[in-house]
Amino acid sequence: xxxxxxxxGGLVQPGGSLRLSCAGSGFTFSTYGMNWVRQAPxxxxxxxxxxxxxxTTMYYADSVKGRFxxxxxxxxxxxxxxxxxxxxxDTALYYCARQVFFDNDYWGQGTLxxxxx
Amino acid sequence: NFMLxxxxxxxxxxxxxxxxxxxxxxxxxxxxxxxxxxxxPGSSPTTVxxxxxxxxxxxxxxxxxxxxxxxxxxxxxxxxxxxxDEADYYCQSYDSSSYVFxxxxxxxxx
Numbered sequence: 001x002x003x004x005x006x007x008x009g010g011l012v013q014p015g016g017s018l019r020l021s022c023a024g025s026g027f028t029f030s031t032y033g034m035n036w037v038r039q040a041p042x043x044x045x046x047x048x049x050x051x052x053x054x055x056t057t058m059y060y061a062d063s064v065k066g067r068f069x070x071x072x073x074x075x076x077x078x079x080x081x082x083x084x085x086x087x088x089x090d091t092a093l094y095y096c097a098r099q100v101f102f103d104n105d106y107w108g109q110g111t112l113x114x115x116x117x
Numbered sequence: 118n119f120m121l122x123x124x125x126x127x128x129x130x131x132x133x134x135x136x137x138x139x140x141x142x143x144x145x146x147x148x149x150x151x152x153x154x155x156x157x158p159g160s161s162p163t164t165v166x167x168x169x170x171x172x173x174x175x176x177x178x179x180x181x182x183x184x185x186x187x188x189x190x191x192x193x194x195x196x197x198x199x200x201x202d203e204a205d206y207y208c209q210s211y212d213s214s215s216y217v218f219x220x221x222x223x224x225x226x227x
Contacts (some may be wrong), residue, residue, distance in 0.1 A: 001188035035134065044221040045154070045162065045207050059214045062118065095161060102150045102211055110161065 002026040002106045004096050009111030016086050020111055030074035035100040036081050037093035039110075046092070048050040049081065050099070054076030064090075088116045119143045121208050121219035128225040133198050137222045139208035140190040147184055149210045151191040154218075157204045165181045165206075166193060 008020040022034070025094050035046040050059040069082040072076040080097050091114050097104035120142040129135045133200045141152065151169050154162035155205075164173050168180035169191065178195045191210075194203055208219035 037218075040189055044205075045156075045209075045218040047209075047216040050216065055191070059216075061215065101168070103152050104154075104162070104209075105164055105166055105173070107161040107166075 002098070003085075004098065004106055004108035006094060006108045006111035009094065010115045011116065012086055012112055013117050014087060014088045016115070017082070018086065018113060020081040020083065020094055020096075020113070021091075022081075022108060024077045024079070024098070027098070029077040031071075032080045034072065035097045035104055036070060036096045037097055037104070037107075038090075038113075039095070040089075040092040043092075048078055048094070051079070058107055076086045083113070088112075088115050091115045118204055119212060119217060121210060122215055123206075123218075123219040123222045124224040125149055127177055128223065128227055129198055130227045131198050131200060132192060134196045135198060135224060136155075136195075137193045137206055137208075137224070138188075138190050139192070140188065141210065144212060145186065146191055147186045148190045149206060149212060149226045151182065151184065152209045153191075153193045154207045154209065155202075156206045156207065162207065170225070176177070202226060 003025045005023045033052045051070045067085045072079050093110040095110045096108045098106040108110050122140045127135050155165045156162040165180045167183050170182040181194045183192050198202035206222050
């Protein structure tokens with residue numbers, strides 16, 4: 001069974017940093033591109049970042065470019081999102097999702113990030 | 118970058134049909150596949166349509182997707198509406214270096 005489990009969320013002050021993790025199981029992690037998608041409380045889905053299966057291609061939403069870094073460790077079947085210079089508007093539930101062609105076919109349950117003083 | 122605009126909400130009675138539109142602001146809707154996701158309250162999104170009109174296994178054939186180049190939009194149609202279809206629905210597409218989700222549509226089954 002495919003599973004994605006996010007962790008690392010929490011309360012952080014504006015300007016602070018946080019690293020999110022996503023542990024994959026039940027599939028060959030290294031052969032899939034992966035995405036981070038977030039959802040602010042009561043709001044819609046917002047794509048954040050993508051990394052290819054070979055980690056040679058990364059894309060970022062304009063809202064996080066230069067502040068967030070996506071990377072992966074296939075030996076640990078894990079995806080990460082390093083978030084720096086956090087702002088109040090980064091407050092959201094962060095999902096990781098597995099990508100098959102252009103579809104996100106499996107999603108985790110999300111980890112909540114709250115940016116507040 | 119482009120935007121995908123959806124109606125904020127639609128409502129219909131059980132057994133009826135609803136259609137949700139997703140209009141692309143720039144670039145041709147036909148050039149990049151459109152996916153549709155269902156998100157029930159408190160749950161993660163799940164795919165109901167991928168690659169414009171393909172249904173994942175387990176998704177009933179009451180769900181269908183289409184593309185209209187003349188209006189530069191995609192549509193999700195849910196026929197034979199059931200109470201379990203009440204949820205938020207998001208379209209999603211992409212361009213050369215970004216992915217975009219639609220604004221989302223709340224479907225209410227009266």
